Amino acid sequence: MKITNETYIGANNRKSLVDFETPDEMEFTNIVVFVHGYKGYKDWGAWNLVQSYFISNRMAFCKFNLSHNGGTVDDPLDFPDLDAFSKNKYSYEMEDIERILDWLEGKIDISNKRIHLIGHSRGGGDVILAGKDKRVTSIVTWASISDIPSRFPKEEALQAWKENGFYTVKNGRTKQDMPHLYSFYEDWEKNKEELNIEKKALELKKPVLHIHGDEDEAVSITESEALSSWTSGKLIIISDANHTFGSYQPYKENDIPSKLHEACNLTVQFIERQ
DSSP states (O other): OEEEEEEEEOGGGOEEEEEEEOOTTOOOOEEEEEEOOTTOOTTSTTHHHHHHHHHHTTOEEEEEOOTTSSOOSSOOSSOSOHHHHHTOOHHHHHHHHHHHHHHHHHHSOOTTOEEEEEEETHHHHHHHHHTTOTTEEEEEEESOOOOSGGGSOOHHHHHHHHHHSEEEEEOTTTOOEEEEETHHHHHHHHTTTTTOHHHHHHHOOSOEEEEEETTOSSSOHHHHHHHHHHHTOEEEEETTOOTTTTOOSSOOOSSOOHHHHHHHHHHHHHHHTO
């Protein structure tokens, strides 16, 4: 089975895209669900090669666009819908993961399968928060964040955000000014217990693996160290690896970057032990 760019209904009933592939003519036990990060999408960089890597290791693979990531069903690359992006909320991302697990249940019988969540960067925080789902067997974070509130504007900047109703973040690659409505912060305030990564990590009673590069320019390695202490999950540091493990957009090479290959291999070994 290979499904590419099928529509699923995400948070706030917004349509988005999902891919799902199973190993050809093979019995498989493990299903990987991959969650992209901030200013990301399922076809960013080398994520398609990551999918192929897991398929070659007899694991089914699902990746999808978070519903309010700024893409559309007709134009999923980069960020043509900044209005949707501006309305994103962490609680929407939690709902998207739940909807994807529901979508998978509608495609195949998962009663005898093991589902493993992998999250990159902010997606790593998402999979920790979503990991309590009974359908999830294990969790892997790649270059993950460890908290949400430290990423919001502070003091005068926070007050300006409230007064203006939005603030923007420059996308260095696309040169877009990407807006966040103040409702993004209000959603966190309203749901801060459910969106507390430390609290949810401490409550996890499932196998967890954390992978981080020692040259990560975007998220400090101390964040994965914190996650590891909370989950009692092993932390593996990949030397000379940056935030995206050598991947970039657009990635036109035929081979997966060596550091990303290392992250995938470590993840496969972890999953196979479950």
